[in-house]
Amino acid sequence: xxxxxxxxxxxxxxxxxxxxxxxxxxxxxxxxxxxxxxxxxxxxxxxxxxxxxxxxxxxxxxxxxxxxxxxxxxxxxxxxxxxxxxxxxxxxxxxxxxxxxxxxxxxxxxxxxxxxxxxxxxxxxxxxxxxxxx
Amino acid sequence: xxxxxxxxxxxxxxxxxxxxxxxxxxxxxxxxxxxxxxxxxxxxxxxxxxxxxxxxxxxxxxxxxxxxxxxxxxxxxxxxxxxxxxxxxxxxxxxxxxxxxxxxxxxxxxxxxxxxxxxxxxxxxxxxxxxxxxxxxxxxxxxxxxxxxxxxxxxxxxxxxxxxxxxxxxxxxxxxxxxxxxxxxxxxxxxxxxxxxxxxxxxxxxxxxxxxxxxxxxxxxxxxxxxxxxxxxxxxxxxxxxxxxxxxxxxxxxxxxxxxxxxxxxxxxxxxxxxxx
Numbered sequence: 001x002x003x004x005x006x007x008x009x010x011x012x013x014x015x016x017x018x019x020x021x022x023x024x025x026x027x028x029x030x031x032x033x034x035x036x037x038x039x040x041x042x043x044x045x046x047x048x049x050x051x052x053x054x055x056x057x058x059x060x061x062x063x064x065x066x067x068x069x070x071x072x073x074x075x076x077x078x079x080x081x082x083x084x085x086x087x088x089x090x091x092x093x094x095x096x097x098x099x100x101x102x103x104x105x106x107x108x109x110x111x112x113x114x115x116x117x118x119x120x121x122x123x124x125x126x127x128x129x130x131x132x133x134x
Numbered sequence: 135x136x137x138x139x140x141x142x143x144x145x146x147x148x149x150x151x152x153x154x155x156x157x158x159x160x161x162x163x164x165x166x167x168x169x170x171x172x173x174x175x176x177x178x179x180x181x182x183x184x185x186x187x188x189x190x191x192x193x194x195x196x197x198x199x200x201x202x203x204x205x206x207x208x209x210x211x212x213x214x215x216x217x218x219x220x221x222x223x224x225x226x227x228x229x230x231x232x233x234x235x236x237x238x239x240x241x242x243x244x245x246x247x248x249x250x251x252x253x254x255x256x257x258x259x260x261x262x263x264x265x266x267x268x269x270x271x272x273x274x275x276x277x278x279x280x281x282x283x284x285x286x287x288x289x290x291x292x293x294x295x296x297x298x299x300x301x302x303x304x305x306x307x308x309x310x311x312x313x314x315x316x317x318x319x320x321x322x323x324x325x326x327x328x329x330x331x332x333x334x335x336x337x338x339x340x341x342x343x344x345x346x347x348x349x350x351x352x353x354x355x356x357x358x359x360x361x362x363x364x365x366x367x368x369x370x371x372x373x374x375x376x377x378x379x380x381x382x383x384x385x386x387x388x389x390x391x392x393x394x395x396x397x398x399x400x401x402x403x404x405x406x407x408x409x410x411x
Contacts, residue, residue: 028191031190039366052138054359063347063351086358089356089358095190123208126215126216126219127344130345
């Protein structure tokens with residue numbers, strides 16, 4: 001085994017350096033924010049009612065309607081636990097979507113790899129369409 | 135209505151078993167929820183959103199460790215999201231009995247595959263074809279166990295795509311990550327190292343699950359009161375399973391899980407045949 005083989009990876013020269021970091025942190029931030037929101041909403045609900053069961057339902061709506069309705073509630077009236085839990089779920093669902101947007105941007109702006117810009121744009125297009133499903 | 139703590143504990147157990155066996159939490163979660171009286175379509179939809187959480191959480195760590203092959207993932211997720219979308223649409227239209235039977239059959243098949251020891255030496259894949267070369271999928275990673283950099287050359291991406299459509303279809307149809315199937319495709323069809331296969335599978339499961347979740351959300355099958363404890367429980371179980379407990383290697387423990395899978399799979403097939411859901 002050569003000395004080169006046993007060296008720890010030189011992260012600055014490995015391919016895909018920036019992309020790994022961007023994608024990794026987008027996913028991590030999304031999951032952590034989502035957990036924080038869901039736990040906060042449930043804790044508030046428990047403090048207010050003495051139990052953890054949430055009884056509200058989401059009528060059939062697409063994800064963008066779900067997100068905009070939640071954002072509208074954030075903006076227009078006092079916060080309540082349900083809105084915070086819904087925000088956590090919306091953040092969770094949007095995390096892979098934001099990851100794909102970050103991938104398109106990275107391939108286009110940093111790597112200028114148009115082949116992968118096309119692939120990731122296709123994925124983004126299909127996902128966007130499913131988010132508008134109703 | 136199932137109490138919060140029951141849902142949470144069941145989800146912890148599902149996340150624990152799923153991470154220890156490498157099958158993902160959905161395989162245990164969906165049958166467990168149906169045993170608690172949750173309608174199977176709601177159980178599948180709830181599991182699908184939990185899959186986003188577990189796959190995104192584990193993918194975040196693996197991607198930053200630079201084991202995941204991002205280009206392979208981003209090429210193949212074109213196929214998995216279409217499969218998941220079709221699969222979830224089929225679930226909405228399918229009869230519940232057939233969903234029970236199909237899910238049970240998948241569990242029984244998983245039990246059989248767990249019984250078979252995984253072959254360690256992969257057969258040498260053929261030379262890299264022009265299409266896979268054009269996709270620039272070659273990669274390398276630092277293997278901390280072997281303390282060396284491993285270079286690898288994926289092959290047969292033209293077969294990987296259609297196979298991944300099938301894996302996405304099963305994932306969307308049944309509300310599972312179908313990670314074991316995706317790893318098998320990376321491993322056997324595309325000749326990729328096991329560590330890269332597992333981590334790249336985690337990356338694409340999140341996007342695949344989102345495509346399925348969107349369909350279920352639009353159909354009104356996502357219930358926050360059920361989803362919230364399940365998301366938190368599966369994440370907690372998966373975290374404990376991967377960080378605290380060793381990966382499943384002991385044959386006796388493996389056999390215990392095989393029995394669990396056979397039991398869950400058998401009862402689902404039986405309930406489907408009986409029709410008393």
